[in-house]
Amino acid sequence: MAEPAIDRAKVAALAEERLDWRFKAVPPAAWGLTVREYLATGPTLDRLATPLLTLDAGALAHNLGTMAAWCAKAGVALAPHGKTTMAPALWQAQLDAGAYGITLANLPQLHVARAFGVREVLLANSLLDPGGLAWLAGELDRDPEFRFSCWVDSVAAVELMDRALRAAGAGRPVEVLVELGGPGGRTGARDVSSARAVAEAVAAAPTLRLAGLGGYEAALARDASPEGLSAVESYLAGLVELYFMLSAADLFTPGERVLVSAGGSAYFDQVARALAPLGGQDTTVVLRSGAYLAHDDGFYRGISPLVRATDEEPLRAALHGWARVLSQPEPGLALLDGGKRDFPHDLGLPEPQLAGRHLSGPELGGPARPLTGSITALNDQHAFLRDSDVAVGEVVRLGVSHPCTAFDKWTLIPVLDDVTADRPRVVDLVRTFF
Known part of the structure; x- marks a missing residue:
């Protein structure tokens, strides 16, 4: 029998890692649980805090x-x-x-x-x-x-x-x-x-x-x-x-x-x-x-052969950022709570896609809606969102560009069953080692 290409037991053992404050994507309610135990609770996207980076299973x-x-x-x-x-x-x-x-x-x-x-x-x-x-x-x-x-x-x-x-x-x-x-x-x-x-x-x-x-x-x-x-x-x-x-x-x-x-x-x-x-x-x-695996909503969306030169269904963006509106200090400007430490920015800034109840809780209510406007700059922990119809406290879903500088900012990345669902479920946590 051929040797396995990777030690599957060691990969499987990642599900037994205990969650705590070291993983910025993990809420305090999950601290002390293993990855396996936490997933068994049926967590959903709205239980997670911002800023956040997620993967889409589909x-x-x-x-x-x-x-x-x-x-x-x-x-x-x-x-x-x-x-x-x-x-x-x-x-x-x-x-x-x-x-x-x-x-x-x-x-x-x-x-x-x-x-x-x-x-x-x-x-x-x-x-x-x-x-x-x-x-x-x-x-x-x-x-x-x-x-x-x-x-x-x-x-x-x-x-x-x-x-x-x-x-x-x-x-x-x-x-x-x-x-x-x-x-x-x-x-x-x-x-x-x-x-x-x-x-x-x-x-x-x-x-x-x-x-x-x-x-x-x-x-x-x-x-x-x-x-x-x-x-x-x-x-x-x-x-x-x-x-x-x-x-x-x-x-x-x-x-x-x-x-x-x-x-x-x-x-x-x-x-x-x-x-x-x-x-x-x-x-x-x-x-x-x-x-190709995570693809993106930026650089590779414009250059990948499986988008620009294919007759079949193209690659899909699996990475999304999530950030909350913290401030609207002047007309046409909103400040989000995610920045360079959270999202890639070397081959294009994040793009606003949706805002609404994703992660926002029922008090802000309403279905998610498409957003106009653009991210014009990132600081370490802030994004400058201009000319967009958002309210303080809402959560914005962001498309990101260049997967290679996205994964390295997160030691644990939640995987959602369907990023387009009204209430996406967290079905996995991907561990990275940078």
Whole structure:
């Protein structure tokens, strides 16, 4: 029987964590109860305080299935970027839906993944810390089912990795992918000839194994304009060229897997068209999209291929913020009790969607109603809502932009059965580890 992709018992044990003041989403009435005990009381949204961030169960399920089906149809594997949520329960759902593994970005995130027994990890970054490499070598030797690969983009980095792994007495070679970047981008060798030199250095290092190549196309484009899409196409053509160059030079180990990885959450359709033809008996094309699961009402709503370039039902926003009107100090201005410490703001400010009885209690009454107006600024703990018809004490539902900077503000996130219901029920609490 195949080993589980994640330690399901450890994920299940999160339901036994006892709730208290450490979790800002949890009301005092739940303190002292375990997650399981609290959910058994049948809590509803109106029992929670503001500010608040929630997930919608229906949207999560829809997005999970939509992306899995899309990848299967496109002929690519998916190792969703775990840094988006840092939530093992959500990682488990993605793995159960067919994900190849989990992508991570740094050593602390890798520690979390191993604590929950994740078996297949792609580190979309270089790992050069000597202590971290010694720990990794121990993990690989201790667990033969653990598969790990990371990026490298220079001969100097190869030499540092090899030296640290030799000093640690590493047994299993560490799999590395040569990273191709581009001018003005982030990390990555800046041209295919430089990337080949890195690959040759990896092949010569006894503690490493050249396991493929990868990179990040969204570092070279920030929108879906013709110019942005053209930059992505050009970059992907370079990855294809590099793949055939390394294959022709016999730098990949015969019979061992080869990974070709690209694809964030903005251009994975282009990535699949360009790279899927490389897939075969020994080569697996791996997307790393992570934001698709929660999606958003901002940046990804405007750029995701499963919104802008799909004939099927698009992704749905699963994340919502909730904030209460505290003050109306001047005409046309309302101050809400949620700010930068609660909601993402780096790729767009929250947008007001509804106001009314959600969370407000019967004394404010009335059905939820659509809101006009806009959030024009955030302070640490306040949002400036302008030109909106709200009353002091009402609660506003907010759409948010950029999931990657939403989850990290909350250690526990309530999951609602249906965010559109008159009285949504809390059906789960998602634990994050940032």
